[in-house]
Amino acid sequence: MKSLAVAAGILGVVSAVSTTAAAQVTPDSSAVVLLRAGKIFDSERGVMVPDQDVLVRDGRIEAVGADLAATPGATVIDLRGLTVLPGLIDAHTHLFYLEHPREDLSLGGIKALILEGTPLRTLRAAARARTFLEAGFTALRDLGNVGPYADVALRTAIEEGSLPGPRLFVSGPGLSPPGGQFPGIVWEHNALAGEEYRIVRGPDDARQAVIEHVTQGADVIKIYADNDPNPGYLSMQELDAIVAEARVLGVPVTAHATHDRSIRLAARAGVDAIEHAYEVADSTLALMAAQGVALVPTDLDSLSVFRYIERSGQEMPPWEEVEAFLEPRRERLRRARAHGVTIVAGSDNYIDFGVPQGEAAKRVLFAYLEAGMPAAEILQAATIRAARLIGDEDLGALRPGAHADIIGLEGDPLEDFTALERVRFVMKDGEIVSGGP
Ligand SMILES: [Zn+2]
Known part of the structure; x- marks a missing residue:
């Protein structure tokens, strides 16, 4: 048991060093996703807002707005055919x-x-x-x-x-x-x-x-x-x-x-x-x-x-x-x-x-x-x-700082509620669960 603990300790040090080294060379952009979202649901106000993009970094929403610039290396996903909601x-x-x-x-x-x-x-x-x-x-x-x-x-x-x-x-x-x-x-x-x-x-x-x-x-x-x-x-x-x-x-x-x-x-x-x-x-x-x-x-x-x-x-x-x-x-x-x-x-x-x-x-x-x-x-x-x-205010809304828990529906549920049956995109914590590129 003791030797395992020592080995784990050494591994921990090694991985910490290599992470730091990688971070110094190039920032990891794989965790950045730009959703060309189109119509999104503003849950605070209870309305749809057209022509919106959602920028996601490291599991969180960084920005929401029109025509957001894609960070170099960001994955861009076009969801403009869907209606985008908080999960x-x-x-x-x-x-x-x-x-x-x-x-x-x-x-x-x-x-x-x-x-x-x-x-x-x-x-x-x-x-x-x-x-x-x-x-x-x-x-x-x-x-x-x-x-x-x-x-x-x-x-x-x-x-x-x-x-x-x-x-x-x-x-x-x-x-x-x-x-x-x-x-x-x-x-x-x-x-x-x-x-x-x-x-x-x-x-x-x-x-x-x-x-x-x-x-x-x-x-x-x-x-x-x-x-x-x-x-x-x-x-x-x-x-x-x-x-x-x-x-x-x-x-x-x-x-x-x-x-x-x-x-x-x-x-x-x-x-x-x-x-x-x-x-x-x-x-x-x-x-x-x-x-x-x-x-x-x-x-x-x-x-x-x-x-x-x-x-x-x-x-x-x-x-x-x-x-x-x-x-x-x-x-x-x-x-x-x-x-x-x-x-x-x-x-x-x-x-x-x-x-x-x-x-x-x-x-x-x-x-x-x-x-x-x-x-x-x-x-x-x-x-x-x-x-x-x-009791988690970082859920349930598409706004900067919130968890990137995001879904896309085929159709607008405010016009046709059955759109809720047609979930075509799911992201949780910034990771695509289904419907990605
Ligand atoms: Zn019950």
Whole structure:
């Protein structure tokens, strides 16, 4: 061991010297890319801007503007046939968990823990992460159902370049009332829930859970304000303890909350965002808007509902029935926007729809469109707003200093939203993932 360490030390010195020597001879221009971008999406203002170029150096955007000069040796890529956007962000994914429409959370969750296991889950998660990148998502916030911090490991592997994938912001196991989201588990096997969720027992334990997670590398604390389909709730004292400790440690908190009561309690505690909010009163939406609590509406579009029904083997219901099922969620999205709640895009996609998971997740943007959200606002929800919620302002915008996470679509999504299905160019961290020269 010792001799290896010495050898590594010598190698380190040698490579440091040679890098310096190379830098002194000629600057490395291979990392400079000039995108003749044409039409680009200004996510801050929510508008398209024509005739723009984007200069990328060492993974960052150096300049954006008309007729930028190409640095000698820069790679020039013509994207003027496409519409150029910041890379998309999905603020609610589950890379480590995929459920067939014939299963439920208990069956799927127990299968994942006992028959699949962490190594296989992680390998599959890595493959799914790649489908997101190919679909134009350059960053994801992955929110639990990951076993014991396998999400942290995957984030590290992608970050160091061992695997292709979007940037990951991860939560570790979600903090939940007893039972997690596994309804119907008999008492003698109750401990299983604790393998997939961090079960919280009182305010002191809640505080400990936050410290454990941050110590293990979590970027965000995911909590289950309610653990629907189980009947539990985190108490006000537990919620307060979690938010207080997370503030001290500088990590955001996001709350799974499907019912009005749990949404209200979590908003009152000061979480950064509410996930789902399927049933929510106007007064609670007003509280969220006043407190600056974002909403991540993890909604299905009509195509996903049809795919789900088809794969579950049920008889296809009439169109009106599907619309009637979807309308309450659309209506609450309209109410949330009317109250001034910030909407951030997140799919919560964990269903096997028979298409690559990145494509399945993207349907959430179409769900927002079906609810009447303007296309420009949807793009903002999936770029700059998601970046702000995640807490990385260098994402979600095409501006000097930002990460060079950039995609190109065939068509303009403000005129034809289906352009989002036609991702023809993906760059992450200044490196071309697909669609290059
Ligand atoms: Zn979820």
